[in-house]
Amino acid sequence: xxxxxxxxxxxxSGEALAGEKKSGLNFNIIMDxxxxxxxxxxxxxxxxxxxxxxxxxxxxxxxxxxxTRADHIGMLATAMNxxxxxxxxxxxxxxxxxxxxxxxxxxxxxxxRNKAVNHLNKxxxxxxxxxxxxxxxxxxxxxxxxxxxIEADIFLKATLVDGVYDxxxxxxxxxxxxxxxxxSQVLSExxxxxxxxxxxxxxxxxxxxxxxxxxxxxxxxxxVMGKEVGTIISED
Numbered sequence: 001x002x003x004x005x006x007x008x009x010x011x012x013s014g015e016a017l018a019g020e021k022k023s024g025l026n027f028n029i030i031m032d033x034x035x036x037x038x039x040x041x042x043x044x045x046x047x048x049x050x051x052x053x054x055x056x057x058x059x060x061x062x063x064x065x066x067x068t069r070a071d072h073i074g075m076l077a078t079a080m081n082x083x084x085x086x087x088x089x090x091x092x093x094x095x096x097x098x099x100x101x102x103x104x105x106x107x108x109x110x111x112x113r114n115k116a117v118n119h120l121n122k123x124x125x126x127x128x129x130x131x132x133x134x135x136x137x138x139x140x141x142x143x144x145x146x147x148x149x150i151e152a153d154i155f156l157k158a159t160l161v162d163g164v165y166d167x168x169x170x171x172x173x174x175x176x177x178x179x180x181x182x183x184s185q186v187l188s189e190x191x192x193x194x195x196x197x198x199x200x201x202x203x204x205x206x207x208x209x210x211x212x213x214x215x216x217x218x219x220x221x222x223x224v225m226g227k228e229v230g231t232i233i234s235e236d
Contacts, residue, residue, distance in 0.1 A: 004226035007046040007120060009147035010037070010156045011140065014081055016214050018055035025055065025084050029217075034088040036220040037125060041094055045224050046120040048150055049127045050143035051085060053077025071135035075102055078139060082129035083107065095124045101133030101142070113149050120150065140198035148205040155207050156223055157194070158214035163231035164193050181233045183209075193233070208234040 012033065019026035040047050056077035057070075079100055086096045097119045098108040109115065111128060119126045131142040140157070147155040161169060162177070166189070169175040183203035186193050193199065193211060202209055212219050212230030219229045 001225060003040070003043050003045045003224050005045060005153040005224055007150065007152050008040070008048070008154055008156055008224060009143060009150065009152040010047060010049045010158065010220065011143035012049060012051050012085070012158050012214070013139075013160075014052040014054035014056065014077065016158060016160065017051070017081055017084065023055050025081075027084075027088065030084060030088050031092075032217040033214070033220070034085065034092055034094075036217040037089060038092045038094050039218075039221045040224045041123065041125055043221075043224070046123070047125045048116065048120060048146065048152065049082075049085065049125065050131075050139060050146055051078055051081040051127065051129065052139040053081060056080060068135040071131075071137075075130040075133070078131060079104065079108065079129040082127045085127055089125055095122075096127065097124050098127045098129060101128070101130040117150055138195050138198060140194040141201060144194075144198045144201040144205075144207065147207055148201065153208070155202065155209040156220065157209060157211045158220065159211055160213065160215060161211075162213035162229075164191055164211050164233070166191070168192070178231050181231060182235050183233055184235065186233060202233070203235050206235055208232065208236075 017030050019029045053074045057074045082098045086098050089096045099111040100108045101111045103110050116126050128146050131139050164178045165175040167175045183199045186199045210230050223229050
């Protein structure tokens with residue numbers, strides 16, 4: 001069976017790496033995620049990953065701290081997560097490169113678009129840390145930006161919900177799940193999928209996105225192979 005997509009951008013939240021503890025790193029969960037990523041790579045899919053940092057730091061809930069400094073701390077949290085993912089992937093036999101939007105040459109490459117694409121073409125998994133390198137931008141926006149820059153076929157947004165709903169399914173039993181959506185709908189209906197900057201970037205760059213549940217890590221591989229999981233969002 002041939003993969004449906006040749007090059008993907010996978011966004012993994014920091015919280016997903018923590019498991020039930022909600023903070024720190026759960027390496028059993030990380031390893032399960034990495035096994036699914038490896039299955040994609042072994043199938044010939046070029047895999048890039050953007051990782052969040054919410055398991056270590058939530059900038060928006062940091063109280064009275066200066067927003068710019070709080071966001072810088074969050075960027076460092078994503079770098080820690082990127083290194084943890086890289087370590088697990090390497091343990092599974094993957095060739096991995098970590099690139100960060102903030103220079104930290106002792107631990108990772110600086111983000112250079114052409115270099116990232118070259119790594120992907122050589123079958124290496126590329127993990128992007130530190131968001132966009134700028135405060136006031138979420139890691140969802142960073143994922144949208146990197147997906148456009150590397151010309152990914154699809155942006156896979158791994159969440160803790162099995163798709164997009166009209167309201168929080170954890171709070172409302174009558175929440176309705178969408179199978180397909182447009183980014184214009186996401187923006188006009190203010191659906192809690194991603195922030196408006198990220199949604200606008202996806203819409204303007206005609207990016208296709210799939211929102212799916214990461215509690216079953218094999219959904220990453222299933223999505224790449226074209227199975228119906230989650231909610232597809234595109235402007236076409």
